[in-house]
Amino acid sequence: xxxxxxxxxxxxxxxxxxxxxxxxxxxxxxxxxxxxxxxxxxxxxxxxxxxxxxxxxxxxxxxxxxxxxxxxxxxxxxxxxxxxxxxxxxxxxxxxxxxxxxxxxxxxxxxxxxxxxxxxxxxxxxxxxxxxxxxxxxxxxxxxxxxxxxxxxxxxxxxxxxxxxxxxxxxxxxxxxxxxxxxxxxxxxxxxxxxxxxxxxxxxxxxxxxxxxxxxxxxxxxxxxxxxxxxxxxxxxxxxxxxxxxxxxxxxxxxxxxxxxxxxxxxxxxxxxxxxxxxxxxxxxxxxxxxxxxxxxxxxxxxxxxxxxxxxxxxxxxxxxxxxxxxxxxxxxxxxxxxxxxxxxxxxxxxxxxxxxxxxxxxxxxxxxxxxxxxxxxxxx
Numbered sequence: 001x002x003x004x005x006x007x008x009x010x011x012x013x014x015x016x017x018x019x020x021x022x023x024x025x026x027x028x029x030x031x032x033x034x035x036x037x038x039x040x041x042x043x044x045x046x047x048x049x050x051x052x053x054x055x056x057x058x059x060x061x062x063x064x065x066x067x068x069x070x071x072x073x074x075x076x077x078x079x080x081x082x083x084x085x086x087x088x089x090x091x092x093x094x095x096x097x098x099x100x101x102x103x104x105x106x107x108x109x110x111x112x113x114x115x116x117x118x119x120x121x122x123x124x125x126x127x128x129x130x131x132x133x134x135x136x137x138x139x140x141x142x143x144x145x146x147x148x149x150x151x152x153x154x155x156x157x158x159x160x161x162x163x164x165x166x167x168x169x170x171x172x173x174x175x176x177x178x179x180x181x182x183x184x185x186x187x188x189x190x191x192x193x194x195x196x197x198x199x200x201x202x203x204x205x206x207x208x209x210x211x212x213x214x215x216x217x218x219x220x221x222x223x224x225x226x227x228x229x230x231x232x233x234x235x236x237x238x239x240x241x242x243x244x245x246x247x248x249x250x251x252x253x254x255x256x257x258x259x260x261x262x263x264x265x266x267x268x269x270x271x272x273x274x275x276x277x278x279x280x281x282x283x284x285x286x287x288x289x290x291x292x293x294x295x296x297x298x299x300x301x302x303x304x305x306x307x308x309x310x311x312x313x314x315x316x317x318x319x320x321x322x323x324x325x326x327x328x329x330x331x332x333x334x335x336x337x338x339x340x341x342x343x344x345x346x347x348x349x350x351x352x353x354x355x356x357x358x359x360x361x362x363x364x365x366x367x368x369x370x371x372x373x374x375x376x377x378x379x380x381x
Contacts, residue, residue: 037064070342073320081302126181182259233324278335
């Protein structure tokens, strides 16, 4: 009789429910708050706890696999930043070099450095659109409503996204402000590919996935596929006056590109972030550079630094959300305690899941890291 590894993981998780009832209650409450499925992995002084709640698919009773694949959204940015910094360590990229030195074809402002891309201080317009302080919205590539649904298998070239961004006015002079822009990371990935002569997926495999034995993580490019097992994500939209909900687990992620296109598992995210924070991927000086936050939103180079208050210390993280799927990735400074999670849900143009997503983050971080919870209202994708 064949062995079902997903069932084994699920049975293991159920055994651990008795040891950590507070975690079981937390994910059950999150599922009941509006998510389709939740999978959680916690590694700390009590050992490893793995569990899932909700359902794998809408209208079905099967529980989500406890270590299924999911789209990570903006958690991708941390992988991009780490890859860039590893190439800095190899002497192939200058952290404070002008991006134009590597990507001459775009005519970028020479004041924009690689560091500014990773820290969102370049001022470049976000190709997925901008919301300005006065409430003005300037659209970029379609990522909402029926227009996105109808084009969800369309392939956007990264150069196309960059040129769209550069056709719009910059938000501010390079280095004088902070604005979260997916295009910064599209450019960072292009720098990786230009200096190495290889795709980001190949460099990711060489530098991170291969050495750490991460077999569940994918940089999919234009592929709409997602490895099995996986949970299902959905999107709700209006078509000719009627509300429709469709399965968007499969879609072409090139609309967001390096801003949030990767796929992973809770196991791989734990393996990766624990190694990164534990100093196994970057030299100490570059890890310190990554973790040094700018003053506006506490964003370092591809990572948020969060003060948990008395008794909680500093926690580092980069969460993400995309169409019907989200990821949480947290760690203490030494990598000894991590929280990784995958969530699936029904997305929509109004981002109505956002309050529940913020509550889910707060609930889980409070349970695992304690301390006085700081504000978690950070950009996701």
